[in-house]
Amino acid sequence: MKEFRISMPMRYIINSLLLVAFIVAGHLITQSGLLGRAHNANIVSVGIFIILAVSLNLSTGYLGQLPLGHAGFMAIGAYAGAIFWRSGLLPSTASVPAGLLVAGLAAAVVGVIIGIPALRLKGDYLAIITLGFGEIIRVIINNLDSVTGGAGGLHGIPRHSNFLIVYLCVIICCIAIHMLMKSRHGRAILSIRENEIAAESCGINTTYYKVMAFAFSAFFAGIAGALFAGNIGLLVPGEFDFMTSINILMIVVLGGMGSMAGSVIAASILTSLPLFMAALNEYRMIIYALMLIIVMLFKPSGLLGTYDFSLSRLLEKLIRRRIAAKSKVKEGEA
Amino acid sequence: MLLVSQLINGLQLGSIYALVALGYTMVYGIIKLLNFAHGEIIMVGGYIALFSLTLGNFHPVVAALLTVAGCTLLAVILEKLTYAPLRFAPRLSLLITAIGISILLQNVAQFFFDAAPRSFPASELFPVGTVMLGNVSVAYTSLVTIVLSIVSMISLTILVQRTKLGKAMRAVSEDTEAAQLMGVNVNNVITFTFAVGAALAGIGALLFVARFPQVTPTMGAMLGLKAFVAAVLGGIGSIPGAMVGGYAVGLIEVLAVYVGLSRWTDGLVFLVLIIVLLVRPTGIMGRKLMEKV
Numbered sequence: 001m002k003e004f005r006i007s008m009p010m011r012y013i014i015n016s017l018l019l020v021a022f023i024v025a026g027h028l029i030t031q032s033g034l035l036g037r038a039h040n041a042n043i044v045s046v047g048i049f050i051i052l053a054v055s056l057n058l059s060t061g062y063l064g065q066l067p068l069g070h071a072g073f074m075a076i077g078a079y080a081g082a083i084f085w086r087s088g089l090l091p092s093t094a095s096v097p098a099g100l101l102v103a104g105l106a107a108a109v110v111g112v113i114i115g116i117p118a119l120r121l122k123g124d125y126l127a128i129i130t131l132g133f134g135e136i137i138r139v140i141i142n143n144l145d146s147v148t149g150g151a152g153g154l155h156g157i158p159r160h161s162n163f164l165i166v167y168l169c170v171i172i173c174c175i176a177i178h179m180l181m182k183s184r185h186g187r188a189i190l191s192i193r194e195n196e197i198a199a200e201s202c203g204i205n206t207t208y209y210k211v212m213a214f215a216f217s218a219f220f221a222g223i224a225g226a227l228f229a230g231n232i233g234l235l236v237p238g239e240f241d242f243m244t245s246i247n248i249l250m251i252v253v254l255g256g257m258g259s260m261a262g263s264v265i266a267a268s269i270l271t272s273l274p275l276f277m278a279a280l281n282e283y284r285m286i287i288y289a290l291m292l293i294i295v296m297l298f299k300p301s302g303l304l305g306t307y308d309f310s311l312s313r314l315l316e317k318l319i320r321r322r323i324a325a326k327s328k329v330k331e332g333e334a
Numbered sequence: 335m336l337l338v339s340q341l342i343n344g345l346q347l348g349s350i351y352a353l354v355a356l357g358y359t360m361v362y363g364i365i366k367l368l369n370f371a372h373g374e375i376i377m378v379g380g381y382i383a384l385f386s387l388t389l390g391n392f393h394p395v396v397a398a399l400l401t402v403a404g405c406t407l408l409a410v411i412l413e414k415l416t417y418a419p420l421r422f423a424p425r426l427s428l429l430i431t432a433i434g435i436s437i438l439l440q441n442v443a444q445f446f447f448d449a450a451p452r453s454f455p456a457s458e459l460f461p462v463g464t465v466m467l468g469n470v471s472v473a474y475t476s477l478v479t480i481v482l483s484i485v486s487m488i489s490l491t492i493l494v495q496r497t498k499l500g501k502a503m504r505a506v507s508e509d510t511e512a513a514q515l516m517g518v519n520v521n522n523v524i525t526f527t528f529a530v531g532a533a534l535a536g537i538g539a540l541l542f543v544a545r546f547p548q549v550t551p552t553m554g555a556m557l558g559l560k561a562f563v564a565a566v567l568g569g570i571g572s573i574p575g576a577m578v579g580g581y582a583v584g585l586i587e588v589l590a591v592y593v594g595l596s597r598w599t600d601g602l603v604f605l606v607l608i609i610v611l612l613v614r615p616t617g618i619m620g621r622k623l624m625e626k627v
Binding site: 129140 | 434500
């Protein structure tokens with residue numbers, strides 16, 4: 001018997017309908033004020049952390065490197081977006097997407113500038129050098145008082161980040177990275193993770209692909225940074241220190257390195273945890289750290305490993321099961 | 335004269351970085367792990383020293399010994415509980431575990447001792463006063479720090495180069511499997527390396543609180559990071575490299591303040607690190623690693 005399969009156009013239709021439904025429903029619910037301010041704010045910051053985690057997952061999970069300076073890219077995007085918005089260069093409707101684009105591009109350019117020298121180094125040294133760059137970015141922001149407001153912070157940023165904008169960015173980010181990973185460029189990136197030397201000897205330009213993945217990762221981190229600025233309305237350089245990079249890394253590792261679904265789930269849970277467990281807030285970081293160590297000891301690939309969720313695959317499985325059950329009933333009748 | 339006393343200041347700071355950097359370098363040399371939790375060992379050492387002086391009212395020598403012993407014990411326990419089960423795991427898991435331990439220790443300390451800094455009675459630990467060298471007055475603590483760190487480094491070099499245990503350590507670092515076949519108890523050697531690194535961190539903790547007399551749960555983070563930079567700068571895995579790197583970082587910091595760039599110090603240290611790594615990817619005194627295909 002031929003296996004049942006959902007055709008590709010059908011898959012696209014199902015997925016796009018669900019995404020549109022999700023965005024519309026989410027927008028209506030958050031606009032109606034049904035959930036209250038605290039929950040709305042939490043939903044927005046979950047979205048921001050999903051973008052951060054999914055983008056870091058590109059360079060950690062898929063490319064197999066360990067950059068420890070993700071907060072640096074986030075900072076560049078946050079300040080670029082905030083300064084652009086404050087300047088009021090464009091009318092408000094065009095200003096939001098333009099600001100996000102400026103933020104993403106600024107971070108991506110810095111990503112390439114950092115990536116070209118840094119990615120010559122491997123493994124631990126890459127981790128160290130990105131950590132160094134992250135700290136340097138923070139020190140520079142801290143000292144450029146006239147542009148960034150220095151340690152006192154940048155105030156009065158227009159608060160553009162609502163559900164609609166943040167989750168549109170989340171969806172764009174996830175789809176872009178998903179499509180990248182399904183293309184031949186994605187396979188080249190995965191081959192670098194599996195065995196760099198073998199990949200190189202197959203004619204893959206490893207430096208080019210590393211820098212490309214790094215720049216993509218920085219681009220989305222920059223967008224997340226701008227959304228972060230537009231969510232809080234105030235930027236302080238201390239927000240983007242080494243611990244922030246580690247927090248994002250923690251989400252990626254717990255979710256499973258190389259699993260987009262894992263990053264999304266882990267970002268949602270870890271970001272909302274403080275809201276739902278206010279009583280546990282004092283122990284929160286202790287619990288996170290213990291979770292990190294325990295996961296590493298017993299399931300080093302993270303909670304979901306490299307598993308990725310596909311709705312169509314799930315539907316196919318269910319429908320196949322139905323068909324099998326029906327044919328069994330028919331056999332019984334015969 | 336200000337410059338000379340600033341240089342001595344830099345040497346003092348550099349000695350502390352060098353002592354802590356030795357811990358990073360030794361552990362990296364033997365199991366290729368960047369031990370992110372090393373800075374937190376220093377923080378725990380700081381609290382042990384503080385409580386044994388204030389609550390325990392111990393003699394300073396006893397307090398110092400307790401600090402070093404406490405740090406060593408903590409490192410051995412951590413190694414047995416978390417790093418030993420991961421001996422054959424991918425390096426990335428090991429690194430992330432170390433980061434986890436670092437966050438755990440920081441937050442446990444914050445939970446028990448709260449985040450506010452506690453002042454440290456440095457005058458009970460080291461004699462206060464200055465001594466004239468030529469026409470520059472030097473604080474006793476600076477002299478003690480520099481001398482103590484040099485003594486520690488010489489004894490460490492003798493340990494690694496002249497004793498049987500040191501030979502075993504070098505063998506494990508060269509080729510773990512071959513060392514095992516030659517009858518070296520690899521697990522014990524690794525635990526011992528962690529213990530030595532932590533003992534040096536304990537000494538580093540004492541010297542650090544003598545220089546900056548307060549203790550906070552996050553004091554190890556920046557100190558650890560700088561010492562770590564020192565270790566990488568000098569060439570991670572190399573003992574003389576850690577010393578060179580430590581002094582370099584200490585002097586860079588002090589000179590940056592001297593020329594009026596005090597707000598840029600942290601950035602400068604990392605900038606120098608990046609430049610050195612780009613020119614010599616394994617640090618100033620690191621060996622070039624051959625890649626086996």
